[in-house]
Amino acid sequence: MADVRTASVGQVEPRIAGHDEAWGPRPRRIFSRRNIVLYGALVIVSLYYLMPLYVMIVTSLKTMPEIRLGNVFAPPVEITFEPWVKAWSTACTGLNCDGLSRGFWNSVRITIPSVIISIAIASVNGYALANWRFKGGNTFFTILIVGAFIPYQVMIYPIVIILREMGVYGTLTGLIIVHTIFGMPINTLLFRNYFSSLPEELFKAARVDGAGFWGIYFRIMLPMSLPIFVVSMIIQVTGIWNDFLFGVVYTKPDTYPMTVQLNNIVNSVQGVKEYNVNMAATILTGLVPLVIYFISGKLFVRGIAAGAVKG
Amino acid sequence: MTSVLVRDLSLNFGAVEVLKSLNLEVAEGEFLVLLGPSGCGKSTLLNCIAGLLDVSAGQIFINGKNVTWNEPKDRGIGMVFQSYALYPQMTVEGNLSFGLKNARLPRDEIARRIARAAEILQIEPLLQRKPAALSGGQRQRVAIGRALVRDVDVFLFDEPLSNLDAKLRSELRIEIKRLHQKLANTMIYVTHDQIEALTLADRIAVMKGGIIQQFDSPKTIYNRPVNRFVADFIGSPGMNFIEGELETRDGAPWFVAGDFRAPVSNYPFDGKGFRQGPASFGIRPEHVGVNTGDGWPFSARVPVEVVEPMGSDTLVWTRLGGQSFTMRVTSERSPRTGETVTIGFDPLNASLFDTETGERL
Numbered sequence: 001m002a003d004v005r006t007a008s009v010g011q012v013e014p015r016i017a018g019h020d021e022a023w024g025p026r027p028r029r030i031f032s033r034r035n036i037v038l039y040g041a042l043v044i045v046s047l048y049y050l051m052p053l054y055v056m057i058v059t060s061l062k063t064m065p066e067i068r069l070g071n072v073f074a075p076p077v078e079i080t081f082e083p084w085v086k087a088w089s090t091a092c093t094g095l096n097c098d099g100l101s102r103g104f105w106n107s108v109r110i111t112i113p114s115v116i117i118s119i120a121i122a123s124v125n126g127y128a129l130a131n132w133r134f135k136g137g138n139t140f141f142t143i144l145i146v147g148a149f150i151p152y153q154v155m156i157y158p159i160v161i162i163l164r165e166m167g168v169y170g171t172l173t174g175l176i177i178v179h180t181i182f183g184m185p186i187n188t189l190l191f192r193n194y195f196s197s198l199p200e201e202l203f204k205a206a207r208v209d210g211a212g213f214w215g216i217y218f219r220i221m222l223p224m225s226l227p228i229f230v231v232s233m234i235i236q237v238t239g240i241w242n243d244f245l246f247g248v249v250y251t252k253p254d255t256y257p258m259t260v261q262l263n264n265i266v267n268s269v270q271g272v273k274e275y276n277v278n279m280a281a282t283i284l285t286g287l288v289p290l291v292i293y294f295i296s297g298k299l300f301v302r303g304i305a306a307g308a309v310k311g
Numbered sequence: 312m313t314s315v316l317v318r319d320l321s322l323n324f325g326a327v328e329v330l331k332s333l334n335l336e337v338a339e340g341e342f343l344v345l346l347g348p349s350g351c352g353k354s355t356l357l358n359c360i361a362g363l364l365d366v367s368a369g370q371i372f373i374n375g376k377n378v379t380w381n382e383p384k385d386r387g388i389g390m391v392f393q394s395y396a397l398y399p400q401m402t403v404e405g406n407l408s409f410g411l412k413n414a415r416l417p418r419d420e421i422a423r424r425i426a427r428a429a430e431i432l433q434i435e436p437l438l439q440r441k442p443a444a445l446s447g448g449q450r451q452r453v454a455i456g457r458a459l460v461r462d463v464d465v466f467l468f469d470e471p472l473s474n475l476d477a478k479l480r481s482e483l484r485i486e487i488k489r490l491h492q493k494l495a496n497t498m499i500y501v502t503h504d505q506i507e508a509l510t511l512a513d514r515i516a517v518m519k520g521g522i523i524q525q526f527d528s529p530k531t532i533y534n535r536p537v538n539r540f541v542a543d544f545i546g547s548p549g550m551n552f553i554e555g556e557l558e559t560r561d562g563a564p565w566f567v568a569g570d571f572r573a574p575v576s577n578y579p580f581d582g583k584g585f586r587q588g589p590a591s592f593g594i595r596p597e598h599v600g601v602n603t604g605d606g607w608p609f610s611a612r613v614p615v616e617v618v619e620p621m622g623s624d625t626l627v628w629t630r631l632g633g634q635s636f637t638m639r640v641t642s643e644r645s646p647r648t649g650e651t652v653t654i655g656f657d658p659l660n661a662s663l664f665d666t667e668t669g670e671r672l
Contacts, residue, residue: 209410
């Protein structure tokens with residue numbers, strides 16, 4: 001057939017019936033068995049994960065009489081936003097009846113400083129460990145990583161004593177200190193690995209150019225590290241926002257973070273269980289990590305991959 | 312005048328000795344190439360001179376000043392790296408000015424130096440671009456520019472051309488040579504590419520295992536290698552080695568390996584002169600004549616086993632003394648596989664090495 005092809009150069013290649021020779025890109029069938037299995041599995045898995053969210057949203061928009069009918073999966077007949085308003089501003093937790101709003105602002109005031117301080121320290125740690133190879137650096141790093149494996153339960157009470165002696169027990173400051181310390185191992189590891197993956201010659205070039213420890217950190221390393229900062233931020237924001245244990249141990253009712261307040265609303269044993277308010281409160285609490293993921297998912301994946309190249 | 316002086320330099324990484332009591336003296340304006348296989352310590356030595364690695368013992372002087380404990384920026388050096396190491400977030404101009412800003416030079420001085428470097432390296436149109444928008448050759452030019460603007464006495468190159476393709480490599484090689492002629496700075500250049508070493512260097516230091524094996528002009532290193540390692544490492548295609556014995560027959564010195572016998576009476580032996588015993592006979596493929604008459608002190612008829620055309624030249628494989636042997640002929644004179652040819656060479660061009668120590672005899 002080769003001579004036929006050369007003869008027809010310059011005109012559209014005729015696709016003659018019966019001549020089913022392969023030519024050009026291989027045809028892709030949309031409904032091949034492989035595609036059906038692949039996409040079928042994906043659809044089933046996503047339905048499985050989306051179902052609880054669906055139930056939560058639907059329930060939170062229903063009135064209590066409608067919930068009592070028991071049709072968990074049915075969409076609301078009469079949409080109401082009252083449970084959301086109540087969850088946010090009037091639901092009672094213990095003595096306070098101003099809803100989750102208090103917990104939300106507490107969580108914001110805990111999360112933002114904790115995230116900023118822990119990332120700032122961890123990134124400098126990682127940079128020093130990766131690039132400056134100081135004496136005892138490896139020992140320091142090993143201790144830090146081993147620290148991450150000690151169960152929290154062992155440290156809870158000693159930390160209570162430390163915070164009390166420092167005079168910050170029960171305050172937001174105390175909780176911020178605890179979160180900063182506990183975020184150190186994983187974030188230092190993350191930053192160390194990321195900085196190790198950057199070409200070492202860049203660091204050498206900057207040294208020849210006369211930049212010092214901070215000069216290289218701020219002028220060379222930071223501008224190249226956006227992805228890993230995003231990863232670290234996501235880990236810290238979700239970790240600290242979702243934290244319950246430290247929140248309930250190291251704060252007082254006035255300074256409870258949102259998660260603790262949510263628990264108090266949902267698990268209150270007095271009165272009627274208001275499922276719609278509980279659902280709305282839960283969604284409100286989970287909203288912050290969810291939004292963070294949606295905004296920065298792409299950068300997150302890129303950062304994880306970048307750090308994974310070299311260990 | 313001495314520009315760079317390295318005295319008894321040692322470097323250990325834990326128990327591993329990378330550099331062993333190394334001495335090196337580079338004259339002002341000299342182009343020195345550190346050449347050796349991977350892991351021989353050549354880049355490590357360069358990093359020590361640059362101050363990027365702390366030495367375990369010894370001293371480093373640059374322009375008569377002891378800089379052993381100085382920071383890289385205070386040593387009067389500029390360095391060019393293999394991976395270019397351009398700061399990706401800065402423009403070319405930013406890359407060039409970074410070091411000068413760190414040194415707090417006045418703005419007009421910075422502008423003047425950048426303009427000069429850009430003119431020398433012909434990168435003026437690129438000044439506002441980011442490194443990602445440059446080709447490999449342009450990036451390496453900018454990297455050289457970054458060393459150039461520092462206005463230093465000593466340039467250090469760490470395998471600067473290894474990331475470029477063959478054509479660009481030879482182009483930039485010439486440019487570096489021109490740059491050296493123009494600036495007349497001291498340059499220390501690390502490479503594992505012997506062509507770069509032979510073409511660029513005033514002197515070459517061939518390194519192996521943290522020790523300088525031979526430190527001499529390219530010509531001497533090529534023609535009179537001090538030991539078998541240097542002889543084997545330099546030259547492409549490599550030198551032929553025939554293992555055999557040095558013997559005296561009928562009152563004349565001979566090299567004998569099986570049916571191969573070559574007279575070595577005109578061979579320039581070192582101070583100790585001729586001695587009997589096992590030796591390696593080395594001769595470069597281009598020093599062997601093929602079908603070039605009978606004028607040679609040694610000649611033999613050998614069968615052609617393999618012919619390798621390499622463009623301008625052809626490499627011909629045969630066997631001599633039962634061992635593999637190559638010679639290089641111009642492609643027009645290339646024999647065919649299976650033919651029998653007359654080869655000849657002059658032992659004056661050969662190198663003899665002690666089989667045991669590998670030292671030149």
